[in-house]
Structures are given as C-alpha cells and as structure tokens.
Amino acid sequence: MSSSKRNRSIEFFDSQFRQQIRRQDYQLNPFETQALSFLKGTVLDLGCGLGNLSLEAGRRGHQVLAVDASRAAVERVNHDAAREGLPVKAVQADISSWSIDQSYDTIVAIGLLMFMRRRQAIRLLDSILEHVRLGGRVVLNVLIQGTTYMEMFDTDDYYLFPPDEIEKHLVGWQILLSRRDTFPAPSGTTKEFITVIAEKPGCRGS
Numbered sequence: 001m002s003s004s005k006r007n008r009s010i011e012f013f014d015s016q017f018r019q020q021i022r023r024q025d026y027q028l029n030p031f032e033t034q035a036l037s038f039l040k041g042t043v044l045d046l047g048c049g050l051g052n053l054s055l056e057a058g059r060r061g062h063q064v065l066a067v068d069a070s071r072a073a074v075e076r077v078n079h080d081a082a083r084e085g086l087p088v089k090a091v092q093a094d095i096s097s098w099s100i101d102q103s104y105d106t107i108v109a110i111g112l113l114m115f116m117r118r119r120q121a122i123r124l125l126d127s128i129l130e131h132v133r134l135g136g137r138v139v140l141n142v143l144i145q146g147t148t149y150m151e152m153f154d155t156d157d158y159y160l161f162p163p164d165e166i167e168k169h170l171v172g173w174q175i176l177l178s179r180r181d182t183f184p185a186p187s188g189t190t191k192e193f194i195t196v197i198a199e200k201p202g203c204r205g206s
C-alpha cells in the first residue's frame with residue numbers, strides 16, 4: 001500500500017471482505033446496481049471494496065482501475081479479472097494520500113468519502129470532479145448527518161456530510177440522479193445515505 005497508515009475503517013472492511021470471500025458472497029449492493037447503467041467509457045472505482053461493480057463494468061466493456069485499501073479485496077478483484085479476462089485492474093492504496101493521475105470518463109466513489117476527515121474528503125471530492133472528462137460522469141454516495149451507526153468509523157477519521165454538500169460542489173453539472181436512502185443498522189441505529197450521479201458539461205475530450 002502507498003501509505004503504512006491503517007485505521008479502524010480499513011480493518012473493519014478488510015475483515016468483512018475476508019469473510020465474504022470465504023463465502024463467495026459477491027452480490028452487487030443497491031448503490032452499485034443503480035450506478036451500472038450510468039457508467040460511460042473508462043472508469044475509476046475509488047473504494048471499490050470487493051469490486052463487484054468494477055468487475056461487472058469490465059464485463060460490460062469498460063476499462064476499469066479499481067482502488068481500495070483492503071488487500072483481500074484488491075486480490076479478489078485482480079484474481080477474478082484475470083480469470084475472466086476482463087480489462088479491470090485493482091491497486092491497493094490509502095486513497096486519502098493517493099493522487100488521481102489522469103482523467104476518466106466516469107469516476108465512482110460509493111461509500112468512501114465519509115471515511116476521512118472533512119478536509120481530506122473535500123480535497124478528494126474536488127480532485128474527483130477535476131479528473132472527470134468533459135461529458136463524463138461522477139457517481140458519489142456518502143453517509144450523511146443523521147447516521148447513528150458508528151461502528152465502522154475510525155475515532156477521528158470520518159465525516160458525516162450535510163445532505164446538500166455534495167450537490168453544492170456540482171454547480172454547473174447536470175444532475176442525473178439525486179436520492180436519499182435510510183437503512184436500519186445493528187442495535188437500532190441507522191445509516192443515512194445520499195447518492196448523486198452527475199454529468200460534467202461539455203463535449204467529450206480526446
């Protein structure tokens with residue numbers, strides 16, 4: 001990994017993914033299923049988790065770079081991409097200190113940005129928006145204020161977004177989808193999500 005920093009969130013997901021890999025539990029979650037029909041061209045999947053969206057995008061002909069801090073998840077994505085001969089590559093990195101080095105037609109960050117402090121989350125959000133090609137798309141999904149399930153968060157490294165914050169960064173973009181979802185979580189807690197899918201104005205660049 002590009003940084004030696006490990007935090008509770010990353011440990012939480014790495015352990016969950018190891019169990020899912022043992023069970024071969026590779027279902028797309030509802031946010032990933034929803035995102036698939038909005039993908040265009042080359043795809044960067046940040047916080048790809050087990051890579052179910054990345055691999056399905058590869059099956060649909062998209063070239064995908066998938067990034068996650070979980071070694072188990074990255075190994076699973078690369079293993080299955082190679083087995084199926086898909087144009088999907090996964091790399092292990094701590095995205096809070098990782099730079100997007102080229103532009104993509106679609107950048108996906110489902111369930112990622114809340115796992116860092118506000119300053120890092122907003123810096124990454126700005127970088128994501130900058131690296132979407134003209135005419136390209138962004139798929140963003142975050143936990144928002146009102147969420148009471150805190151077990152997966154590191155003590156300091158998290159940020160619950162105000163519900164309107166993502167859209168405030170998308171002024172001038174065409175909003176293709178914007179929705180709120182509430183899911184029950186353990187011990188009577190809840191997870192409150194916002195999902196925004198938007199297209200960057202302008203013709204597709206070369």
Ligand SMILES: C[S@@+](CC[C@H](N)C(=O)[O-])C[C@H]1O[C@@H](n2cnc3c(N)ncnc32)[C@H](O)[C@@H]1O
Nearest residue numbers: 013047048049068069070094095096110111115
């Ligand atoms: C809620 S899961 C979402 C996974 C996947 N996008 C999905 O929809 O199933 C959050 C993911 O973000 C990853 N993650 C959290 N913090 C990260 C960081 N700083 N760098 C890289 N990945 C991180 C976790 O390992 C996990 O795979």
